Amino acid sequence: MYLDEILVHKRAVWHNDTALTAGVPQRRPVPVRPGALREALRKDTVTVIAEVKPKSPSKGALWSAERGLALARDYAAFGAGAISVLADDRFFGGSPALVSQIATDEQVTVPVMYKDFLVDPRQAELAARSGADAVLIIVRALDDAGFRELFQTATELGLDVLVETFTEEEIGRALEVGARIVGINNRDLRTFQVDLENSVRLRRLLPEEVVTVSESGIGSADDVKLLAEAGFDAILVGETLLASADLAQTLGELAGVRR
Numbered sequence: 001m002y003l004d005e006i007l008v009h010k011r012a013v014w015h016n017d018t019a020l021t022a023g024v025p026q027r028r029p030v031p032v033r034p035g036a037l038r039e040a041l042r043k044d045t046v047t048v049i050a051e052v053k054p055k056s057p058s059k060g061a062l063w064s065a066e067r068g069l070a071l072a073r074d075y076a077a078f079g080a081g082a083i084s085v086l087a088d089d090r091f092f093g094g095s096p097a098l099v100s101q102i103a104t105d106e107q108v109t110v111p112v113m114y115k116d117f118l119v120d121p122r123q124a125e126l127a128a129r130s131g132a133d134a135v136l137i138i139v140r141a142l143d144d145a146g147f148r149e150l151f152q153t154a155t156e157l158g159l160d161v162l163v164e165t166f167t168e169e170e171i172g173r174a175l176e177v178g179a180r181i182v183g184i185n186n187r188d189l190r191t192f193q194v195d196l197e198n199s200v201r202l203r204r205l206l207p208e209e210v211v212t213v214s215e216s217g218i219g220s221a222d223d224v225k226l227l228a229e230a231g232f233d234a235i236l237v238g239e240t241l242l243a244s245a246d247l248a249q250t251l252g253e254l255a256g257v258r259r
């Protein structure tokens with residue numbers, strides 16, 4: 001139960017006020033851009049949200065955090081429509097400071113998403129201070145009241161919210177709070193099993209006005225074509241890019257698929 005373990009840790013950190021906030025300015029240094037992520041995902045090709053993920057519980061080390069900014073610059077230069085940066089340090093090797101560094105960089109002009117396991121509204125405030133344009137909220141990590149509160153806080157701060165779901169029931173909860181960007185994860189965060197069919201199957205539960213993102217386990221242009229046919233606006237890709245020997249080529253292939 002990896003997710004449960006992560007959540008126990010997150011709740012303890014925020015309960016004890018020991019969150020890692022070094023390197024994040026007290027005040028947001030760049031203007032908010034509400035709607036920036038949503039807009040970046042509605043194009044005539046499937047938009048790639050490229051992820052800076054220094055490590056993962058399933059794969060171990062993937063990329064050094066010190067070179068995270070250089071990677072983000074390459075992502076932006078090679079056709080990513082947005083960038084997701086891990087703010088979690090313990091399990092994924094990122095940090096709020098890493099998000100801040102990337103979100104405030106002048107060469108990174110695409111929207112940046114603060115990716116963490118949100119269990120406390122102060123995390124949304126930290127995301128806003130970091131300069132990010134958007135945050136991820138994982139439905140499965142929260143009860144209804146907590147989800148609603150976090151979604152509202154983030155929205156009031158001017159952040160776009162990518163609401164991550166995994167099941168039909170979670171899609172219902174996402175629509176109930178008024179999510180306008182919904183992700184469907186192909187990876188079960190409890191077992192780390194990946195199945196793209198999860199996205200294909202659940203996509204039709206989402207109405208046309210919702211922007212849709214298929215997340216995790218996407219490895220080839222054929223995968224992207226399958227997801228384009230299922231109706232996805234965007235994909236969230238980490239490992240395939242992090243392992244690529246030719247990032248320009250790999251990103252070019254994934255980002256060139258018409259919807």
Ligand SMILES: O=P(O)(O)OC[C@@H](O)[C@@H](O)c1c[nH]c2ccccc12
Nearest residue numbers: 051215216217218236237238239240
């Ligand atoms: O590296 P992948 O398989 O391309 O997946 C990226 C992204 O979807 C995955 O890292 C992710 C999806 N939801 C998350 C929640 C927390 C941490 C990580 C994730």
